[in-house]
Amino acid sequence: MSAQRDMKEKSPWRTPVTIIIITVIGVIAIVALVTVAVLQNKPLSQKYKYGIVLDAGSSHTALYIYEWPAEKDNNTGRVEQTHSCKVQGPGISAYASDPWKAGESLTDCMHEAQQKVPRNKHEETPLYLGATAGMRLLNMENSSASDQVFQAVEEALRQFQFSFQGARILSGQEEGAFGWVTVNYLDDRLKQGLETTGALDLGGASTQISFVSSNYDGSESPKNSVTFRLYGNDYNLYTHSFLCYGKDQALRLTLAQQTLSGPVIISDPCFHKGYTKIKNYADLYDSPCVSHRKPQGAPATFNHTGTGNFQQCQEQIKRIFNFTYCKYSRCSFNGIFQPLVQGPFGAFSAYYFVMDFLNLTDTSEPLTEVKDKLTKYCATLWSEITAQHHTVKEKYLAEYCFAGTYILTLLTEGYNFTSESYSKIKYIKQIKGSDAGWTLGYMLNLTNMIPAEAPDSPPLPHAGYVSIVTIMAILLFIVFILSIRPLWSRCSKQLHIV
Numbered sequence: 319m320s321a322q323r324d325m326k327e328k329s330p331w332r333t334p335v336t337i338i339i340i341t342v343i344g345v346i347a348i349v350a351l352v353t354v355a356v357l358q359n360k361p362l363s364q365k366y367k368y369g370i371v372l373d374a375g376s377s378h379t380a381l382y383i384y385e386w387p388a389e390k391d392n393n394t395g396r397v398e399q400t401h402s403c404k405v406q407g408p409g410i411s412a413y414a415s416d417p418w419k420a421g422e423s424l425t426d427c428m429h430e431a432q433q434k435v436p437r438n439k440h441e442e443t444p445l446y447l448g449a450t451a452g453m454r455l456l457n458m459e460n461s462s463a464s465d466q467v468f469q470a471v472e473e474a475l476r477q478f479q480f481s482f483q484g485a486r487i488l489s490g491q492e493e494g495a496f497g498w499v500t501v502n503y504l505d506d507r508l509k510q511g512l513e514t515t516g517a518l519d520l521g522g523a524s525t526q527i528s529f530v531s532s533n534y535d536g537s538e539s540p541k542n543s544v545t546f547r548l549y550g551n552d553y554n555l556y557t558h559s560f561l562c563y564g565k566d567q568a569l570r571l572t573l574a575q576q577t578l579s580g581p582v583i584i585s586d587p588c589f590h591k592g593y594t595k596i597k598n599y600a601d602l603y604d605s606p607c608v609s610h611r612k613p614q615g616a617p618a619t620f621n622h623t624g625t626g627n628f629q630q631c632q633e634q635i636k637r638i639f640n641f642t643y644c645k646y647s648r649c650s651f652n653g654i655f656q657p658l659v660q661g662p663f664g665a666f667s668a669y670y671f672v673m674d675f676l677n678l679t680d681t682s683e684p685l686t687e688v689k690d691k692l693t694k695y696c697a698t699l700w701s702e703i704t705a706q707h708h709t710v711k712e713k714y715l716a717e718y719c720f721a722g723t724y725i726l727t728l729l730t731e732g733y734n735f736t737s738e739s740y741s742k743i744k745y746i747k748q749i750k751g752s753d754a755g756w757t758l759g760y761m762l763n764l765t766n767m768i769p770a771e772a773p774d775s776p777p778l779p780h781a782g783y784v785s786i787v788t789i790m791a792i793l794l795f796i797v798f799i800l801s802i803r804p805l806w807s808r809c810s811k812q813l814h815i816v
C-alpha cells in the first residue's frame with residue numbers, strides 16, 4: 319500500500335511544478351485566445367475617400383468636401399462634410415458677358431480643396447459642378463452664353479488634379495429630390511426606414527418643396543413624382559421646383575407688379591419707412607422672370623421708397639401667386655398639383671438665413687406671434703435698422719422684411735401650411751455638421767453610395783464579438799481551475815509533508 323501511494327505521489331503529473339506549469343499554460347492559452355479575438359476582429363486602420371461638389375447657385379457658388387471610410391463606401395459608411403468654401407463674387411450666371419471670369423472665380427476655393435484633401439487622394443477624388451436656377455434662367459435667355467460659361471468653368475476645373483466628372487444644370491426635380499435625400503440621409507431616416515422629413519429649399523431664383531405623402535402615389539400629375547428604392551425601402555416622393563419663386567426673383571415679381579405703369583416713385587410696403595433708393599428699370603426687368611412685363615415708355619429710373627407695412631406687403635406678395643386655376647384635385651399655386659403637406663419638414667438655404675436673421679426660427683411659437691413680430695420689424699424705421707446692424711451689407715439688410723413676409727406667404731398661402739403644420743417645420747442650416755442642400759444627395763447618387771437593398775450586416779458587432787469571447791474565456795478559466803482543484807489539495811498536502 320505504502321509503496322503504491324509512494325508511486326502515485328511521485329507521478330510526474332502530480333508534482334507542484336507540473337501543476338504550476340499547467341496553470342500557467344492554461345492562463346497563457348486563454349489570454350492568447352482573447353488577444354487573437356480582439357486583434358483579429360479589430361477594424362483596420364481607417365482610410366478615407368473624398369468627393370467634392372460645387373453648388374453653382376444663382377447668387378453665389380459654394381464648394382463642399384465630403385469624406386467617408388474607404389472600405390465601407392458601398393453600404394454602411396457615413397459620408398460627412400469636412401469643409402466648405404464660399405466662392406467670392408456672384409453666381410456663375412452673372413459672368414455671361416465675361417465667361418472666363420466665371421472659371422477664374424472658382425480657383426481660390428479649388429486651391430483650398432487641394433489643401434484639404436490629402437495629396438495622394440487627389441486623382442481618385444471625384445469633382446462635380448451642379449448649377450441651379452441662375453443657369454436655368456441664363457440658358458432660357460441665352461443658351462450660347464450659358465454654354466460659354468460652362469466651357470470656362472470646365473476648363474478651370476480641369477486644371478486641378480481631381481477627377482472632374484463634369485458640370486451641368488440640375489433640373490428643378492433633381493434639385494428638390496436630392497435635397498430631400500440629403501436631409502433624410504443625414505437624419506439616418508433612410509437606413510432605418512423611419513418616417514421621412516419633407517424638404518423646403520429656398521434659393522435666390524427657384525424654390526423647391528419635396529415630401530412623401532400617403533395621399534400621393536404618382537398617378538395624379540406624374541411629373542411631380544420621383545421614386546426611389548433605398549436600403550430596401552420604396553419611396554414615392556412628391557417634388558416641385560418653382561422657377562422664379564426663389565427670394566430674389568420673387569422680389570422682382572413683386573416689384574414688377576407695382577411698376578406695371580412705369581411710375582417714377584414706388585411706395586413699397588415691403589421696405590422700411592425711411593428707405594429710399596434710385597433704381598434702374600433696366601436692371602429690375604433684366605430677368606426672364608419679368609422681362610416680358612417691362613412697362614412701355616417707362617423712365618430710366620424709379621425712386622424705390624419704403625412704407626414698412628407687413629399686412630400690405632403680404633397683399634402685394636399674394637398677387638404674384640395665381641390661385642384661380644387648377645386642373646387637379648388640389649393645387650399649391652400657378653396650377654401646380656400638390657397633395658396636402660404631411661409630416662415634419664426641414665427648411666433650409668435662404669429659409670434658414672432669413673428666419674435666423676429675424677430671430678424667427680422657433681416654430682413652436684404660434685404663427686400669429688411670428689406675424690406680430692414681423693409686423694413690428696417691418697414697421698421699424700430704416701435708420702434704426704441700419705444703426706442696429708451696421709455690419710450687415712445694406713442690400714441684404716433692406717430685403718429682410720420682404721424676405722420674411724415672402725417666406726410666411728409662400729408657406730401658408732402657397733403651400734397651404736396651417737398653424738398646426740407650420741409648427742412641424744424646422745429651420746435648419748446643418749445636420750450633424752453637414753449643410754442641408756442638394757449637393758450631398760447628388761454626390762451620394764452619382765457615386766452609388768446608397769444601395770437599393772439593405773446591406774448584410776455581420777451577425778455581431780465588433781464589441782459584442784469581443785465581449786462574448788472574453789466571457790467564454792473567463793468561464794473556461796473557472797472550469798479549468800475547478801477541474802484541477804483536487805490536484806491543488808494534494809499538492810498542498812505534499813508540501814505540508816515536506
Ligand SMILES: O=c1ccn([C@@H]2O[C@H](COP(=O)(O)OP(=O)(O)O)[C@@H](O)[C@H]2O)c(=O)[nH]1
Nearest residue numbers: 375376377378450451521522523524668671
Ligand atoms: O449666407 C447667405 C447665402 C445666401 N443667401 C441667400 O440665399 C439665397 C440662395 O440662393 P442660391 O444662390 O443658392 O440660389 P439658387 O440658385 O438655388 O436659386 C439667395 O437669395 C441669397 O441671397 C443669404 O441670405 N445668406
